[in-house]
Amino acid sequence: MIKSYKARRIISNTVIYILLGGLGLIWISPLVYLILHSFRGGKAELATTIIPQSWTFDNYAKIFNPPDPNVVNFPQWFMNTFIIAIFSCIISTLAVLMVSYAFSRLRFKARKPLINIGMILGMFPGFMTMIAIYYLLKVMGILSMPRVALIICYSAGAGLGYQISKGFFDTIPRALDEAATIDGATKNQIFWKIILPMSKPILVYTVLTSFIGPWTDFILAKIIVGAQGPENYTVAIGLQKLVGQEYKAQHFREFLAGSVIVAVPITALFLFMQRYYVEGVTAGGVKG
């Protein structure tokens, strides 16, 4: 038994750091591989060594300026996904926050039943209804506009994800609302001018999740645009196609480059939102 407290601490810390370092290494290695090999040059499409032997930007050039747009049309896929994600993000964020506000601040007869219905509906797995959604969209004739169809799918039921934001709004003291009401503010003004500015963290959280959802979704997107031509694909469907048996031997590095590019908007959005995240946590509150 080692007596010295210091020695014991050093040993246990060493063990813990080695363990954590190892786990961290395992976790980060696929990402490192992805980025390294997206810059790999040479003739071999698949990797033959762990560290690439030659480096090039060609893969990125090829993905942004595809030689055969019938096969790889990444810019178009990227734009499609971007449009879908932006619109879904705006609509769902508004819906989620407004529903949460209503459930948190307003008192009406159907409040409890609606909260319960929302909870129960939220418990059904989403893919259960995907085929039904496909046929409903078809009957409505929206299927021929796959982008609109996807935006509808991603944002129509978004309000059901109110639980977390409602929980957050509940922690904002009602005294603020009351003070505002005395000053003559309407419920609508309270939402926009009092509650929202104080809820930046949850706003950021909602924006991020409702952007990333459509941006990375595969299954629903595949069902809805699968039968349409590649000009309607989203990045997830397009990139998945590139690792199929027919394409892998010629497009694998473009897939890697595309995967790196896909991470850019999400990262940018997060970096931009991050400052509000911190600000939101520290600012606000009632004095005294």
Place this chain on the structure above:
Amino acid sequence: MKKFLALLLAVMMLASVLVACGGDKKDTSASGSGSGTADDSDPFYGDDNIELLVWAADKAIDVTKELCDEFKAKYPDKKIDITVQVQGEGDAAAQVLNDKDAAADVFSFACDQLTRLLNANALTPISENRKEDVIARNSEASVNAATVDGDLFAFPETGDNGYYLVYDKSVVSDEDAKTLEGVLAACKKANRKFVIDAGNGFFSCMFPFTGGLTLEGISDDDVQLFNDYDEDKVVDTLEAFAKLFHDYSDVFLSSEATKISTGMASDPRIVAAGIDGSWNAAAVEDALGDDFGAVKLPTINVNGTDEQIVSMHGYKLIGVNSHSKHLDAAEVLADFLTSEEAQLKRAQVLSWGPSNNEAVKDPSVTDNVALSAILEQSKYSVPQVNIADTFWSPMGTLGNTLWKDADFSKDTIKKNFEKTIANIKDE
């Protein structure tokens, strides 16, 4: 979960449209192809204002568009509107079955999807007056691949969906490439790899096929049927393969087929030869340049006699969607898209091997090393059609046991083979 509210709202909307829906199933039976006695000069049986949707592979999209324009020009007095859309052949059946009404009227698919499409009644048999001609002009094997119970269900489009031997001419001589022993010895001399995707049922079925096993379709209750094979011969052949894989264990590499083009493209080259799929031909040719060699599969020595390795061979077919609103016109178009001229055009532009008996003789095919190799191999092949879903996985496992298991005595192999057959039949 968020989609559920969308669903609820949509159900309300649906209620209002439901009435209109009733008339949806009207004309599928009415316009059965070849039913009329209309005069032969009008292959559309009086149909006009024809709108057709065609699905073609992304690489073939431009060629298909050109062909469709030619088709329209052929019938100037009809109003024909053809939309050509990209849809991968590997995914076609899934998309058709997903929603037959939204799927293309005429679509290209790989022949292994035929059973699935037929089970869902997604294809119509080709009309009698056209059938004879299709059978006569295409290779027998490709027609067999599209025939079920005497009915021809699709038009053969290509005849090159299989695998063959590719090799680096600087290592493996043309003479070596004739026997599997020769190929392996040459690879060993150069200290380079020989690749077969032995764990993949599509490739590994060549081991028992070489021993005389073939497929005889599936029974009514979806069980895979085999021919009356000689088990001892199959086991002997499997043993010969296993012995070679073990003798050359430092040369033989079981890996997915893309490893071949990659290993040949790396510097220095790691792979010298392999059994590769026709879809990778461009990548391999790109990697090897002048050293590119391709030939039918080699022979293997089983108990003193050289046996030709038998492969599995697929075909691409063009089918007519049974839910098409213009069945007759769709069939005429499918017929046109698989005609000799169309196949020739695909061979010239895309290097796709034809199934047409005349197009095969064209210089664009015979001068193409990879294409001639694959078409030559198709003579020693089992068509990839009417195969139970349970076939692939046990077959892959059998292939893996041949090179992985240290014990490759006759008894073990026999036991493994019997187990494989039992698993495929799901007994």
